[in-house]
Each structure stands twice: as structure tokens, then as C-alpha cells.
Amino acid sequence: MAVEEKVEMTTSEREIMRVVWTLGEATSKDIIDVLEAKKEWKPATAKTFIGRLVKKGFLLAEPEGNKYIYSAAISEEDSVKTAAHRLFDQICHKQAGKTIADMLSEAPLSHQDVELIQQVLNDKKKHAVDEVACNCVPGQCKCSTH
Ligand SMILES: [Zn+2]
Structure with missing residues (x-):
């Protein structure tokens, strides 16, 4: 399947x-x-x-x-x-972080959920980059990095 x-x-x-x-x-x-x-x-x-x-x-x-x-x-x-x-x-990969933050603020979460998200974030922190690369086709986002 x-x-x-x-x-x-x-x-x-x-x-x-x-x-x-x-x-x-x-x-x-x-x-x-x-x-x-x-x-x-x-x-x-x-x-x-x-x-x-x-x-x-x-x-x-x-x-x-x-x-x-x-x-x-x-x-x-x-x-x-x-x-x-x-x-x-x-969406543009550059917007992913802000989108997730918005979703997090809106979501009803239990202590267990917060714990889980915190674990993921701790892991993410180790591999975070200075700047996320744009993945868009030119003309579909306003990123200046094209
Ligand atoms: Zn983009």
C-alpha cells in the first residue's frame, strides 16, 4: 500500500x-x-x-x-x-519556520505535546543553518537570493 x-x-x-x-x-x-x-x-x-x-x-x-x-x-x-x-x-522554504511558529501558537497542546516538540527543537538546534535556502521558481516568491 x-x-x-x-x-x-x-x-x-x-x-x-x-x-x-x-x-x-x-x-x-x-x-x-x-x-x-x-x-x-x-x-x-x-x-x-x-x-x-x-x-x-x-x-x-x-x-x-x-x-x-x-x-x-x-x-x-x-x-x-x-x-x-x-x-x-x-510555500517557500524560507517561510517554513514562521509558518510552523504560527501553527504552534494556534495549536491546543498538552504538556506531553510540548515535551515532544521541545525534543524535536533541541535536535533541530544542532543542525540549524544560518539561512534557509529558497526553493522557489523565480517569479513565485520575493526572495532576493535567486
Ligand atoms: Zn522562495
Whole structure:
């Protein structure tokens, strides 16, 4: 099973996946029951997203009687990692530090989380550079280092 997501998962599709990740296996009714309240989606809307997820390869559909049992083809952890990597692929590397700092300020964190981040930072400190190199195509950022 590929860890990298080849195609993007939309915000709405992620809502569906979160239900499947939580339940392990789910019918479309299980998914609809959870999301009807949260998103006020009509069953047809949820079914459209489920169909797209199957087509994109994120959901596996196992026929059982007159319905399908859905399970995830990618773990939640891998998917979240991919989404985070994708964000950093889309910004100038020079902005990564500031972006992470902003995310950190906004994020609700436990003592354990802070401990973990501190460990990573201690490690990063050993390998930090004086200046991060820009990774952009000229014309897509205002870095003066091109
Ligand atoms: Zn740049």
C-alpha cells in the first residue's frame, strides 16, 4: 500500500475518512449518521463523497449483501503527514519556520505535546543553518537570493 497520497483529499472527503478511521469499517449509513448532524449533508451528498474516495483509492469497498462495507486504504497518521508535507511543498522554504511558529501558537497542546516538540527543537538546534535556502521558481516568491 502506498503511503503517499497521489491525489489530494478535499476537506469534505476528509470528513468522511475521519468517520471510517474512527470506526475501522463503516457502511454508508454509519457515515451518514455521523455527518448528518455535523455537516447537515443529505445522504446523497455523503454518498457522492464516498464514491469519489473509492475512485481516488482512499476507501476500499467490500460488497456485503445489498450494501458496501467501507474501510480506509490509508492510515490517518500517514494522511495527516502527507497533508502537512503538501503544505510545506507549496510555500517557500524560507517561510517554513514562521509558518510552523504560527501553527504552534494556534495549536491546543498538552504538556506531553510540548515535551515532544521541545525534543524535536533541541535536535533541530544542532543542525540549524544560518539561512534557509529558497526553493522557489523565480517569479513565485520575493526572495532576493535567486
Ligand atoms: Zn522562495
